[in-house]
Amino acid sequence: MCLAVISGLYFGEIRITFSELFDMLAQGPVAAVEEEIKYGLVWRLRMPRVLSALMSGAILASSGVIFQAVLRNPLAEPYTLGVASGAAFGASVAIFAGLRWITMASFAGSMAALCAVWALGERDGTGDDVSG
Numbered sequence: 001m002c003l004a005v006i007s008g009l010y011f012g013e014i015r016i017t018f019s020e021l022f023d024m025l026a027q028g029p030v031a032a033v034e035e036e037i038k039y040g041l042v043w044r045l046r047m048p049r050v051l052s053a054l055m056s057g058a059i060l061a062s063s064g065v066i067f068q069a070v071l072r073n074p075l076a077e078p079y080t081l082g083v084a085s086g087a088a089f090g091a092s093v094a095i096f097a098g099l100r101w102i103t104m105a106s107f108a109g110s111m112a113a114l115c116a117v118w119a120l121g122e123r124d125g126t127g128d129d130v131s132g
Contacts, residue, residue, distance in 0.1 A: 001054075008050035014041055071121070078110075086113025 010021055016038055029043040067076045078084040090109020094102045 005050055005054070008053065009042060009046050012041070012046060014038070016042065081117050082113045083110045086110045
């Protein structure tokens, strides 16, 4: 993870040496006049991008753990459960209907799919059975 953070801060259109990067990180977001462009580049552009990538990854990992804990299934994930398909269906319906709340429709579709999977998982097997 540290390598990914350093790579995210290092690579870009404008070249920064590793020594300059580590100096900037050690000094914090206080820019020297002669290096103002590079400080702004690292602290105002690259650092927020790297931090948002870290946060997104942490949130996705947490949601996967929550899926597996709530459903008590170590193989549970949005694609095998149909939650991703439910979200895509909700978004498709919203787009086809011309609604502006595509994100909310996608969320509603994913929740409907999750509730359906949960309800099917809670069945005790006493329903009508074709095999007798």
